[in-house]
Amino acid sequence: GAGVSQSPSNKVTEKGKDVELRCDPISGHTALYWYRQSLGQGLEFLIYFQGNSAPDKSGLPSDRFSAERTGGSVSTLTIQRTQQEDSAVYLCASRPDRGQETQYFGPGTRLLVL
Amino acid sequence: QQQVKQSPQSLIVQKGGISIINCAYENTAFDYFPWYQQFPGKGPALLIAIRPDVSEKKEGRFTISFNKSAKQFSLHIMDSQPGDSATYFCAASNGGATNKLIFGTGTLLAVQP
Numbered sequence: 001g002a003g004v005s006q007s008p009s010n011k012v013t014e015k016g017k018d019v020e021l022r023c024d025p026i027s028g029h030t031a032l033y034w035y036r037q038s039l040g041q042g043l044e045f046l047i048y049f050q051g052n053s054a055p056d057k058s059g060l061p062s063d064r065f066s067a068e069r070t071g072g073s074v075s076t077l078t079i080q081r082t083q084q085e086d087s088a089v090y091l092c093a094s095r096p097d098r099g100q101e102t103q104y105f106g107p108g109t110r111l112l113v114l
Numbered sequence: 115q116q117q118v119k120q121s122p123q124s125l126i127v128q129k130g131g132i133s134i135i136n137c138a139y140e141n142t143a144f145d146y147f148p149w150y151q152q153f154p155g156k157g158p159a160l161l162i163a164i165r166p167d168v169s170e171k172k173e174g175r176f177t178i179s180f181n182k183s184a185k186q187f188s189l190h191i192m193d194s195q196p197g198d199s200a201t202y203f204c205a206a207s208n209g210g211a212t213n214k215l216i217f218g219t220g221t222l223l224a225v226q227p
Binding site for chain 2: 004031033035040041042043044045048050056059091093095101102103104105106107108
Protein backbone atom coordinates (compact mmCIF):
# COMPACT_ATOMS: atom_id res chain seq x y z
CA GLY A 1 0.00 0.00 0.00
CA ALA A 2 0.92 3.65 -0.11
CA GLY A 3 3.44 4.87 2.41
CA VAL A 4 3.73 8.19 4.19
CA SER A 5 3.87 11.03 1.70
CA GLN A 6 5.16 14.54 2.26
CA SER A 7 5.01 17.70 0.23
CA PRO A 8 6.75 19.64 -1.03
CA SER A 9 9.85 17.49 -1.36
CA ASN A 10 12.01 20.63 -1.43
CA LYS A 11 11.32 24.17 -0.30
CA VAL A 12 13.52 27.22 -0.63
CA THR A 13 12.35 30.33 1.15
CA GLU A 14 13.66 33.67 2.27
CA LYS A 15 14.36 34.50 5.87
CA GLY A 16 11.27 35.90 7.54
CA LYS A 17 8.75 34.11 5.33
CA ASP A 18 6.24 31.55 6.60
CA VAL A 19 6.24 27.98 5.27
CA GLU A 20 3.79 25.09 5.46
CA LEU A 21 4.85 21.48 5.19
CA ARG A 22 2.32 18.74 4.59
CA CYS A 23 2.21 15.10 5.68
CA ASP A 24 -0.19 12.40 4.53
CA PRO A 25 0.13 9.42 6.87
CA ILE A 26 -0.57 5.82 6.02
CA SER A 27 -4.32 5.27 5.92
CA GLY A 28 -5.63 4.04 9.24
CA HIS A 29 -2.59 5.05 11.27
CA THR A 30 -3.71 6.88 14.37
CA ALA A 31 -0.35 8.23 15.53
CA LEU A 32 1.62 10.88 13.64
CA TYR A 33 5.03 12.39 14.43
CA TRP A 34 7.12 15.22 13.09
CA TYR A 35 10.91 15.08 13.39
CA ARG A 36 13.65 17.43 12.23
CA GLN A 37 16.93 16.19 10.80
CA SER A 38 19.68 18.78 10.68
CA LEU A 39 22.85 18.23 8.68
CA GLY A 40 25.12 15.72 10.37
CA GLN A 41 22.75 15.19 13.26
CA GLY A 42 20.18 12.66 14.27
CA LEU A 43 16.47 13.11 14.15
CA GLU A 44 14.96 15.47 16.70
CA PHE A 45 11.38 14.93 17.89
CA LEU A 46 9.08 17.91 17.32
CA ILE A 47 5.43 16.97 17.90
CA TYR A 48 3.14 13.96 18.25
CA PHE A 49 -0.55 13.46 17.46
CA GLN A 50 -2.64 10.50 18.62
CA GLY A 51 -6.24 10.31 17.52
CA ASN A 52 -8.29 13.07 19.13
CA SER A 53 -5.97 13.48 22.11
CA ALA A 54 -4.16 16.72 22.80
CA PRO A 55 -0.85 16.71 20.89
CA ASP A 56 2.51 16.39 22.61
CA LYS A 57 4.25 19.63 21.58
CA SER A 58 7.21 19.21 23.89
CA GLY A 59 9.77 19.08 21.06
CA LEU A 60 8.82 22.27 19.25
CA PRO A 61 11.92 24.53 19.42
CA SER A 62 10.09 27.86 19.53
CA ASP A 63 6.66 29.44 19.28
CA ARG A 64 7.33 30.04 15.57
CA PHE A 65 6.63 26.34 15.07
CA SER A 66 3.12 24.93 15.11
CA ALA A 67 1.32 21.92 13.69
CA GLU A 68 -2.18 20.69 13.27
CA ARG A 69 -3.80 17.49 12.21
CA THR A 70 -7.18 17.69 10.54
CA GLY A 71 -9.72 14.89 10.71
CA GLY A 72 -7.18 12.56 12.26
CA SER A 73 -5.32 12.24 8.97
CA VAL A 74 -3.35 14.94 7.14
CA SER A 75 -1.00 17.09 9.18
CA THR A 76 0.56 20.47 8.45
CA LEU A 77 3.70 21.81 10.12
CA THR A 78 3.93 25.60 9.95
CA ILE A 79 7.07 27.61 10.57
CA GLN A 80 6.52 31.34 10.90
CA ARG A 81 9.16 33.99 10.28
CA THR A 82 11.68 31.40 9.15
CA GLN A 83 15.31 31.71 10.22
CA GLN A 84 18.41 30.24 8.59
CA GLU A 85 18.79 27.79 11.46
CA ASP A 86 15.43 26.29 10.48
CA SER A 87 17.10 24.82 7.39
CA ALA A 88 16.81 21.05 7.76
CA VAL A 89 14.93 18.00 6.55
CA TYR A 90 11.52 17.73 8.18
CA LEU A 91 10.34 14.15 8.46
CA CYS A 92 6.89 12.87 9.19
CA ALA A 93 6.17 9.39 10.54
CA SER A 94 3.01 7.49 11.31
CA ARG A 95 2.28 4.46 13.48
CA PRO A 96 -0.73 2.14 13.42
CA ASP A 97 -1.90 2.41 17.05
CA ARG A 98 -0.71 2.41 20.65
CA GLY A 99 0.08 -1.31 20.63
CA GLN A 100 2.66 -1.14 17.86
CA GLU A 101 5.97 0.70 18.10
CA THR A 102 7.13 0.77 14.48
CA GLN A 103 7.11 4.24 13.00
CA TYR A 104 6.95 4.54 9.22
CA PHE A 105 8.71 7.57 7.82
CA GLY A 106 8.00 9.68 4.79
CA PRO A 107 10.77 10.91 2.47
CA GLY A 108 10.92 14.29 4.14
CA THR A 109 10.77 17.91 3.07
CA ARG A 110 14.14 19.60 2.58
CA LEU A 111 13.81 23.19 3.73
CA LEU A 112 16.42 25.78 2.87
CA VAL A 113 16.08 29.25 4.34
CA LEU A 114 18.20 31.84 2.55
CA GLN B 115 19.14 11.50 30.52
CA GLN B 116 17.40 11.61 27.17
CA GLN B 117 20.51 11.22 25.03
CA VAL B 118 21.47 8.27 22.91
CA LYS B 119 25.14 8.32 21.98
CA GLN B 120 26.20 6.60 18.77
CA SER B 121 29.60 5.67 17.38
CA PRO B 122 31.44 5.68 15.10
CA GLN B 123 30.34 8.67 13.05
CA SER B 124 31.49 6.93 9.87
CA LEU B 125 32.66 3.46 8.98
CA ILE B 126 34.33 1.89 5.97
CA VAL B 127 34.13 -1.88 5.60
CA GLN B 128 35.24 -4.22 2.86
CA LYS B 129 32.64 -6.35 1.13
CA GLY B 130 32.08 -9.51 3.13
CA GLY B 131 33.29 -7.96 6.35
CA ILE B 132 31.42 -7.27 9.60
CA SER B 133 30.09 -3.79 10.30
CA ILE B 134 29.63 -2.89 13.97
CA ILE B 135 27.87 0.24 15.22
CA ASN B 136 27.52 1.01 18.91
CA CYS B 137 25.03 2.99 20.96
CA ALA B 138 24.76 3.88 24.63
CA TYR B 139 21.90 5.36 26.62
CA GLU B 140 21.30 6.79 30.08
CA ASN B 141 17.57 6.60 30.65
CA THR B 142 16.76 3.23 32.26
CA ALA B 143 13.08 3.77 31.42
CA PHE B 144 13.80 3.11 27.75
CA ASP B 145 12.22 -0.20 26.73
CA TYR B 146 12.36 -0.24 22.95
CA PHE B 147 15.51 0.03 20.86
CA PRO B 148 15.14 0.14 17.07
CA TRP B 149 17.73 0.58 14.36
CA TYR B 150 16.81 2.58 11.27
CA GLN B 151 18.49 2.54 7.87
CA GLN B 152 18.43 5.64 5.69
CA PHE B 153 19.48 5.95 2.06
CA PRO B 154 20.22 9.37 0.54
CA GLY B 155 17.05 11.28 -0.26
CA LYS B 156 14.85 8.79 1.55
CA GLY B 157 13.24 8.65 4.96
CA PRO B 158 14.57 6.25 7.58
CA ALA B 159 13.20 2.69 7.47
CA LEU B 160 13.07 0.28 10.39
CA LEU B 161 15.75 -2.37 10.09
CA ILE B 162 15.49 -4.34 13.33
CA ALA B 163 14.41 -3.66 16.92
CA ILE B 164 14.89 -5.19 20.36
CA ARG B 165 13.39 -5.00 23.83
CA PRO B 166 15.58 -5.20 26.96
CA ASP B 167 14.27 -8.61 28.01
CA VAL B 168 16.51 -10.32 25.44
CA SER B 169 20.26 -9.96 24.89
CA GLU B 170 20.33 -10.62 21.17
CA LYS B 171 18.07 -10.55 18.16
CA LYS B 172 19.00 -11.72 14.69
CA GLU B 173 17.26 -11.10 11.40
CA GLY B 174 19.15 -12.37 8.40
CA ARG B 175 22.56 -10.66 8.28
CA PHE B 176 21.55 -8.11 10.92
CA THR B 177 21.98 -8.72 14.66
CA ILE B 178 21.32 -6.49 17.66
CA SER B 179 23.32 -7.22 20.78
CA PHE B 180 21.92 -5.68 23.96
CA ASN B 181 23.71 -5.23 27.30
CA LYS B 182 21.20 -3.96 29.85
CA SER B 183 23.66 -3.58 32.73
CA ALA B 184 26.04 -1.51 30.60
CA LYS B 185 23.16 0.37 28.96
CA GLN B 186 24.62 -0.34 25.54
CA PHE B 187 23.41 -1.92 22.35
CA SER B 188 25.01 -2.55 19.01
CA LEU B 189 24.18 -3.44 15.43
CA HIS B 190 26.23 -6.07 13.64
CA ILE B 191 25.96 -6.46 9.88
CA MET B 192 27.47 -9.75 8.78
CA ASP B 193 28.80 -10.31 5.25
CA SER B 194 28.43 -6.59 4.52
CA GLN B 195 27.46 -5.74 0.95
CA PRO B 196 27.80 -2.53 -1.10
CA GLY B 197 23.99 -2.28 -1.00
CA ASP B 198 24.24 -1.88 2.77
CA SER B 199 25.97 1.48 2.28
CA ALA B 200 23.66 3.93 4.05
CA THR B 201 23.30 5.92 7.25
CA TYR B 202 22.27 3.91 10.28
CA PHE B 203 20.53 5.41 13.31
CA CYS B 204 19.97 3.80 16.65
CA ALA B 205 17.06 5.02 18.71
CA ALA B 206 15.27 4.43 21.98
CA SER B 207 11.88 5.09 23.45
CA ASN B 208 10.14 4.50 26.75
CA GLY B 209 6.75 3.71 25.37
CA GLY B 210 4.31 5.60 27.49
CA ALA B 211 1.85 7.94 25.87
CA THR B 212 3.90 9.04 22.90
CA ASN B 213 6.49 6.38 22.04
CA LYS B 214 8.61 9.23 20.72
CA LEU B 215 11.99 8.08 19.52
CA ILE B 216 15.26 9.54 20.78
CA PHE B 217 17.79 9.08 17.99
CA GLY B 218 21.55 8.76 17.91
CA THR B 219 23.48 11.03 15.58
CA GLY B 220 23.90 8.39 12.88
CA THR B 221 26.69 6.34 11.33
CA LEU B 222 27.54 6.66 7.67
CA LEU B 223 28.52 3.19 6.46
CA ALA B 224 30.40 2.65 3.21
CA VAL B 225 30.95 -0.92 2.07
CA GLN B 226 33.69 -1.11 -0.52
CA PRO B 227 33.44 -3.74 -3.25
